[in-house]
Amino acid sequence: MSGKRSIFEEVSDDNKQEAVQPGMIDRGRGGARGGIRAWLMVLFALVVAMIVVGGLTRLTDSGLSITEWRPVTGAVPPMSEVEWQAEFDKYKQIDQWRIQNQWMELPDFKEIYWWEWGHRQLGRIIGLVWAVGFLGFLLLRKIPTGWTGRLIIPGALGALQGGVGWWMVASGVTQGEGMIAVASYRLALHLGLAFVILGFLGWYILLLGREERALMQARRTKEAKLFSLSTGLMHFAFLQILLGALVAGIDAGRSYTDWPLMGGQVLPPDATVLEPIWRNFFESPGLVQWIHRAAGYLLLIFVIVVWRRGRSSAHPQTRFAFNAVLAGLMLQVVLGVITVIYAAPWQIAILHQLMAVLVWVLILRARFLSAYPISTSVRGI
Missing domain, CATH: 1.20.120 (Four Helix Bundle (Hemerythrin (Met), subunit A))
Structure with a gap:
């Protein structure tokens, strides 16, 4: 047991209490906030581009040019004239060609096909960017505390968007029903879901633009x-x-x-x-x-x-x-x-x-x- 110490005795540096460090509220929960924010901004820009390409696809009446939903193999476009003709023959079976586009030749079909293919391809790119980013930050343990579930939401909604997109297209890929376009209410749901995804991404970008401590004070x-x-x-x-x-x-x-x-x-x-x-x-x-x-x-x-x-x-x-x-x-x-x-x-x-x-x-x-x-x-x- 140590003896009593004089009140005049100097306290050595070894016994000094460690100074309080600022910003402790962010320690252990900060993660790679800047990197994740940049990744989400890329996703945001891609979704905006997707909305624009989707709008152009609709305005050019190109959305029904691909009559099948092939999430994986559909990433590869026709590579020969035989394959192009096969796709054109599938399109000729639906009402849009029979009622509205019988004038089309193969070169005309290729123009609308590329619009729809580009729209779907951009969707695949968005899914890939989300998956690579999310898994990368997760494996590196750089996701801030409480953010893992939040970052899953855009990916889950993106997957749902792919299914809704095909559900929308399927409403116009008909034979003998007189449909020459997709159902308008399905189009509204498809566009609305895109804006929901934008909303989540935008909100997260705003949150990550400030430190957790600053957000708590501002609240x-x-x-x-x-x-x-x-x-x-x-x-x-x-x-x-x-x-x-x-x-x-x-x-x-x-x-x-x-x-x-x-x-x-x-x-x-x-x-x-x-x-x-x-x-x-x-x-x-x-x-x-x-x-x-x-x-x-x-x-x-x-x-x-x-x-x-x-x-x-x-x-x-x-x-x-x-x-x-x-x-x-x-x-x-x-x-x-x-x-x-x-x-x-x-x-x-x-x-x-x-x-x-x-x-x-x-x-x-x-x-x-x-x-x-x-x-x-x-x-x-």
Whole structure:
């Protein structure tokens, strides 16, 4: 047992307590946050590209050119004229060729085939990028604590998207049923799922852009009402995206090209001509376009309401985020009107679709900053 020590005795360096290290809350759970974030950003860009290629595939009526679902062997395109002719012969058996495309020769078929093949190939690339990245970070034990399940979600949704994609195509690969395009509601589900995947990726990218410690501190100043409003806005915008897909699925954007009226009326004259009545909400070009227009006006009004609330935020970056949402949606409304007036040419239609992606991202960012505000001092430092 050691003897008593004098109160005047110097304490040696060996007995000094170890100084408290900053950032301990992130230790053991940080992982490769920067690397994972970069990987997710690559996936995000690929999904956006997938949406664009998918839109072009639809606008060129190419989606039914490949009549079989071969997830593995389908990665190899026809390599000889015999194989090309065999694919063309399969296409000739479906209603789209019989009703709409009997004029096609083999070179014409190749053009639409490459669009659909490229669309499916990009899906395979996205799946591969996700699998290689996830397994790599998992084996290296670089995934932050609590993130393994989160990172599985985009991969699982991507696999589901592949199945939904074929379910969509199968609705148009028919014989004797008169179908010359995929079912519009299946197209809406397919596009909607792509935006859900984008939503998860975007949210994760935002979370990983800040340290865990900073997120925990920011959560204490969460603006609950603004977060709730922006969540409602996100859901409303998602509904409008689905309605846009219904418009695209039946080419309803080309049915009425006057604005703000439709056929000189508030409600188009042929809005409810189909029987039973519920079919009009999915298949009547006039009614579907009218619903999309009306939802757009309501969405703009709701955005203004949320924006006014966002202006009262104490955080400059949050206010700016909601300013960006309002500006983005106003531009999207203008693009929508132009798309209608010019009967949806592919260049404007694709720009309209890309703008939907941008508005979606802006809403996600504004919602994120409502939940995790960035505090700024009086001096703005």
